[in-house]
Amino acid sequence: MRTIKVGLIGLGTVGGGVVEIFKNHREDFKRRAGVDIVLAAAADRNTVRFEQLGLDPAICTTDAFAVATDPNLDIVIELIGGTGVAHDVVIAALEAGNVVVTANKALMASAGQEVLGLAEAKGLDIRFEASVGGGIPIIEPLKHSLISNEISSVMGIVNGTTNYMLTRMTENGLDYDTALKEAQAKGFAEADPTADVDGFDAAAKIAILASIAFNSRVTIDQVYTEGIRSLAPSDIDYAKEIGYTVKLLAIARRTDEGIDIRVHPTMIPSGHPLASVSGVFNAIYVVGDFVGETMFFGEGAGAGAAASAVMGDVIEAARALDAGNTVIGCTCVDNLRIRPIDELQDRYYVRMVVHDRPGVLAATATAFAKHGVSVESLIQRSPGEADSAELVYVTHQASEASIREAFEEIRALDSVSEIAALIRVEDI
């Protein structure tokens, strides 16, 4: 049994989890997985972490590139995150002939082609299971167990922060600001919550999932993205009333006109398995032509869960190195079109605040009708303020373009104060 030497770059929370797995399970890995893996180098700018994690000072450095390019290593784990230094570190590691394991969704969703291409050219393995869904096995099952299917859709709750906030808003009636403050206090949200609440984190993840599921490269900038900042408690309540639950859903669908890919608050039927995924949990729902519906559920964040995925990748890579096995490279061989959001055919929930006067209902309904948008249901409410009412429309299937055209007309109406909410309704 050959000893596989691993370098770890980035000793944050996930890095700490990785160190712990090495400590707890190295002997188990020898016996159960048939590989001897040793943590042979570690790098972080914050030298305090070396002692905190009980690392041998002899293997520690502040120089990430020294670890990345270390010729004595076999595998380099990149846990810096982001697309700056992390990008250069990953490229340097591959150039130096080291296998790479990373949890970096931003990197894989933006520079996946460069990184995977270089790995393939070098005949090296690169693995990134931890980049989506924390500890949930999803990238490997898509690449392997489900490969005999043509995947028609992948959709999921892939951001724990916003799912925690939405759960609190739905189950306990919190508003957005209170939910965010609570998530921050509990350590579920960053001081700057932009990446989570504006949907960018979820966008990176669905770009990665779609690339694998559809064998066609999708990058983060191709994902239409809306976050949850403008979501009001009343929209969540109206959704409940009509049997739906609001989730920040990352959606990727294969259609005859290309890949439909987007992240936005979405009303899904409350009976759907995804609707009951609550708190910081994540779940990814996959439909294939033979397998039918499947769902993968688990902890989407946290040191242990992400470290589990990272170390799963490390062990797989180590086994392949030990056996001298050939790496099976990237299979993003198709080149499918990305459908612009205007082409989307969906159902829409629209809440508008109007002046409570005769004709407003007719005027708004006429605007929809004129653009071919057929109405499925309508609720009119007077929330209390004088002269003010709310109209809540749910449309039948309509094109996003026609909805936008109707909106222009509706916004021009004197009797309409604002279109306060637009939420897409998915009857999955």
Add this chain to the structure above:
Amino acid sequence: MRTIKVGLIGLGTVGGGVVEIFKNHREDFKRRAGVDIVLAAAADRNTVRFEQLGLDPAICTTDAFAVATDPNLDIVIELIGGTGVAHDVVIAALEAGNVVVTANKALMASAGQEVLGLAEAKGLDIRFEASVGGGIPIIEPLKHSLISNEISSVMGIVNGTTNYMLTRMTENGLDYDTALKEAQAKGFAEADPTADVDGFDAAAKIAILASIAFNSRVTIDQVYTEGIRSLAPSDIDYAKEIGYTVKLLAIARRTDEGIDIRVHPTMIPSGHPLASVSGVFNAIYVVGDFVGETMFFGEGAGAGAAASAVMGDVIEAARALDAGNTVIGCTCVDNLRIRPIDELQDRYYVRMVVHDRPGVLAATATAFAKHGVSVESLIQRSPGEADSAELVYVTHQASEASIREAFEEIRALDSVSEIAALIRVEDI
């Protein structure tokens, strides 16, 4: 690209699904998976299937062993099922140097050691993802993505027939016989439903899952098994009343005293993700020391789902053959003790029919107390019959042995007509 030749033995429903995947996706596999796989031989006793499935007569035979031992093949798919001919066919295929893919849970749960040992000795791959959970990827994730964890428990709803019946009993108030007849009429249950309703199917599956999760061989005969035949609608109703849902749960837990493994009707909290798995769907819930909770959900039966898993295995095996990769063998290296059911510590739901007279409550409660069984809650009801009442106890944690001792004493009481139900309560 080398052409990998596959032989298919058994052209039932799943076999039909496999033929369909070959037809629909062979070209996709070349492009997306980088392997060219061809169906080069097929065997079934029922020759009508050859034409039904549109197979070239030149590749068809009624001789399973001719296919199993065909030196021109690379991979043999065994879909006969059972432990008779199927066993001999699998052994013959391996002896002849063919890689084996099988969906045979009975074989893997009883003769796994023989079959896996022979494959390892021959340096051949053997894969059996379809043996558990239909199309749900679970064996591969346990072997790979989750391998960095010490798995503490695997439990699941792994029999679609009984889950369909229990769903109808729970949601629509059907009794056992009506639910069974309906399941049979819909094709979800066999004419002889024994394997499903008595829990043997689930027992084979949990034996396979436990062997992989705990790296220790468990066979079907080591699984304590109770089916759902005696489950009464009133037990399901009482469960609802106290916030539980009754499922036929297959449970495997790693404990300091060995592996706790069993299949029986189980009350689980209605808020648990497993409780909302309804109809013929399956789900497997896995807890690991780093990954935390994960769940894998999907279609547990049906031609398409099982064929998806079979063909996922075929493609993986074909890729490995094509690349000349070394096979990583069985890792059941630990030799953990199986805990007898008497050692189980659990909570218990007990329903007894008693004569409605003074002292019966005290007498039954005393019997429990005498054997150290502490009562958590008690419901007393008079269902209508004169002189008859029902006592429904839910105990605190108690040992199975002490419950049985208390039962002996209770059965001897004149005032007790029968102990009508014993259901274990798992606070997962």
